């Protein structure tokens with residue numbers, strides 16, 4: 001028989017343990033405190049937030065809600081492996097099938113041990129999984145990371161690369177950094193100001209700096225960086241979702257090539273601010289010819305239960 005909890009606005013059903021809680025029979029006291037809170041906010045402008053001590057440190061939902069049953073984790077990981085194999089085939093990267101399951105299991109362990117629990121606007125579980133497994137598969141000798149913020153993705157790159165791999169980390173500010181890799185060298189400027197020496201290296205570049213992806217693409221062409229991962233590779237349809245999109249994104253270049261957008265100027269509203277893109281200024285035709293593969297990471301919500309934090313792509317140059 002179902003029971004109804006007016007206070008929590010929940011229906012307790014007999015099909016699961018309802019988190020071992022019982023419906024509140026007499027919610028009067030709780031409702032009293034709720035009304036005080038509401039009135040303080042309404043009339044005095046004070047907002048009270050009650051958070052448990054444990055939750056103060058752990059902010060991302062990923063660390064608060066997750067699977068613990070081995071059989072479900074195994075079922076899920078097999079489905080993740082299928083998605084990865086499909087993706088690696090699409091981007092034409094060679095891999096050993098047996099390695100992929102191990103990469104996924106390693107990733108889950110590494111993700112759990114992260115030193116950063118609040119990724120904010122950075123990568124989440126799903127994008128991190130692809131970043132980690134692509135690096136494990138490609139085995140680069142040098143990784144460029146542009147856009148570090150707290151260092152969550154640096155942590156994943158560090159874990160995915162072998163001991164001799166160099167990591168070059170670029171950001172225009174390290175104010176928010178919480179994790180530093182011992183393998184990494186840090187540069188507090190834009191990579192184009194002083195490009196690194198990449199001779200005789202197998203390079204993968206990870207671009208998550210919200211600057212023009214066309215400029216990053218041109219940088220990679222010039223410096224012969226074959227393997228690239230672009231975060232926030234949004235299209236003209238969904239770029240308004242980003243507070244500071246990397247205009248033009250790689251996706252936008254392909255849309256421009258298809259001649260879908262007929263206007264000279266594209267406007268949009270982002271959090272109350274009006275933006276405009278001037279399409280005539282985007283000279284992309286030569287650069288786009290150098291792209292061999294361009295594929296967006298799939299959305300894994302139906303398998304992992306975590307929303308993708310962004311739209312990320314892999315770009316392989318000719």
Ligand SMILES: C[S@@+](CC[C@H](N)C(=O)[O-])C[C@H]1O[C@@H](n2cnc3c(N)ncnc32)[C@H](O)[C@@H]1O
Pocket residue numbers: 119121122123146147148149150151152153154170171172173189190191208209210211
């Ligand atoms: C979304 S955050 C990076 C998140 C990080 N990759 C993660 O997922 O953990 C974007 C970062 O790009 C940096 N940034 C902005 N302009 C940049 C530039 N020209 N070169 C390198 N980094 C830049 C910002 O300072 C910010 O730290």
